Amino acid sequence: PTYTDYFFDEPAYNTHDGGYVPLEESDAPQMALRIPPLLKPDKETATDTYYTVDAQEGETQLLPGKKTKTWGYNTTLLGQTLIFPKGKTMHIDLKNSLKELTTFHWHGLNVPGPYEDGGCHAPVYPGETKHIDFKVDQPAATLWLHAHPCPSTAEQVWHGLAGMVLVTDDQEAKLPFPRNYGVDDVPLVLQDRRFHEDNQWDYNKDYDPDGVQGPTPMINGTINPYFDVTTQRIRLRILNGANRREWRLHFSNDLPFTQVASDGGVMPEPVNFTHLMLTCAERAEIIVDFGSVKPGETVTLYSDDTPIVRFRIHEYEHEDVTLPDHLVDIPDPEVTADTPVRKVVMDGMDEYVMMDGKKFNMQRIDARQKVGNVEYWDITNNNDKDSGMVHPYHMHGTQFLVVSRNGKASYPNEHGYKDTVGVNPGETVRLKVRFDKPGVFMYHCHIIEHEDGGMMAQIEAYDPEHPKTYKLMDMDTL
Ligand code: C2O
Ligand code: CU
Ligand code: CU
Structure with missing residues (x-):
């Protein structure tokens, strides 16, 4: 089948205590979509890769006229893309060239916490460089x-500190997916911004505790982008990199597309759609086949009714590829006997957001789970069904399975591993959660202002044979 709806609770779309900012098409001239360059390793062997990731300030030409002050990793805005081949050991220098402290969080990466993971307990102070090493230990994603x-x-993140990380492996490499980076395998970071005087962003002026938004779509740090398509099929690696906005994606003429991967990698089965909603921090890899489109035509990607990327179709070589009905086998481990169902409650809106009735405290470990255990987690969004928001629930340190929504089937594209799941108001989503690596990990709403506002907690994944103690930061030591 080809699904034609967005799923999720439509009345909850855009809920924002009245403060929702709809997207508007910019009148800036169209520009070629920026493709984040691949970051060149400092050194590479058959088994090890060495990278330096440098958080820096800069200026980017986003609109005609004055450049915009932006931040990025190894570039002025967003980041150069890192490639992590499965099985290799990464050695990464984390350099902070900013004037304030930052951390480098690898969203979705299966590494120990809380230091390698790069959450709030791993500060890198201005002028400082820290180093992490880890082995890449998860499927392509x-x-x-x-x-x-x-x-x-x-x-x-609003200033621009967000980059792509692509895990590669042999299994994905065998599938008939486009994978020529920047040509037919294209990252698409979806964000929105508001431009103030002199083309500058002003986070404080736009501040909203339910999530900062702007009317102007910014895709890979490009305003009004077009992309020149030179192949019949392209694979888009879409990331919702917005602080708060849900993207409701569809192409002109309802051109269907196929989702082949979600947050944690390739899904067991491809899923055909004409419409796709992504909540904050979610990723979807989709394959679009332009075989029915003539060279010279343009296919537009919209969010709601606003054009966000124009795909200009050029001459391409015809190919005849059918995706297999089954893409990969994914493990579905049994729940460990005698483990209770964990309950997590996301509560409130604007300043009143909480997790389990509490605001986040860096020094407080809210839960513990044994490494290797498989447990059910019931994530409830306590917002009112009629006036609440969809809260995207994210966990560090794990990729989970979405078991059910209010006891019913999860959405068709939720059958693979995920690290972020949108939870509708009044809904309980059941997850199957397992930690492979020890550490202190955060879990939170990924409307980033909700996370900063306290809708966040942390869990220690522990290995009884190797007990550990962690130095946890607090607001005062920061
Ligand atoms: Cu995408 Cu706690 O993070
Ligand atoms: Cu994360
Ligand atoms: Cu939230």
Whole structure:
């Protein structure tokens, strides 16, 4: 089948205590979509890769006239893309060239916490460089790197600290997916901004505790982008990199597309859609087949009714590829006997957001789970069914399975591993959660202002044979 709706609770779309900012098409001239360059390793061997990731300030030409002050990783805005081949050991220098502290969080990466993971307990002070090493230990997936200093994650991401991270492996490499980076395998970071005087952003002026938004779509740090398509099929690695906005995606003429991967990697089965909603921090890899489109035509990607990317179709070589009905086998482990169902409650809106009735406290460990255990987690969004928001629930340190929504089937594209799941108001989503690596990990709403506002908690994944103690930061030591 081809699904034609967005799923999720439509009345909850855009809920924002009245403060929702609809998207508007910019009148700036169209520009070629920026493709984040691949970050060149400092050194590479058959088994090891060495990278330096440098968080820096800069200026980017986004609109005609004055450049916009922006931040980025190894570039002025967003980041150069990192490639993590499965099985290799990464050695990464984390350099902070900013004037304030930051952290380097690998969203979706299966690494120990809380230091390698790069949440709020792993500050890198201005002028400092820290080093992490880890082995890439998960299937091919589209992940991302973003700043995570509490409580200014949202502001730093708004400045531009968000980059793509692509895990590769042999299994994905065998599937008939486009994978020529920047040509037919294209990252698409969806964000929105408001431009003030002299083309500048002003986070404080636009501040909203339910999430900062702007009317102007910004895709890979490009305003009004077009992309020149030179192949019949393209694969888009879409990341909702917005602080708050849900993207409701569809192409002109309702051109169907196929989702092949979600947050944690390739899904067991491809899913055909004409419409797709992504909540904050979610990723979807989709394959679009332009075989029915003539060279010279343009296919537009919209969010609601606003054009966000124009795909200009050029001459392409015809190909005849059918995706297999089954893409990969994914493990579905049994729940560990005698483990209770965990309950997590996301509560409130604007300043009143909480997790389990509490605001986040860096020094407080809210839960513990044994490494290797498989447990059910019931995530409830306590917002009122009629006036509440969809809260995107994210966990560090794990990729989980979505078991059910209010006891009913999860959405058709939720059958693979995920690290972020949108929870409708009044709904309980059941997850199957397992930690492979020890550490202190955060879990939170990924409307980033909600996270900074306290809708966040942390869990220690522990290995009884190797007990550990962690130095946890607090607001005063930061
Ligand atoms: Cu995308 Cu706690 O992060
Ligand atoms: Cu994360
Ligand atoms: Cu939220």
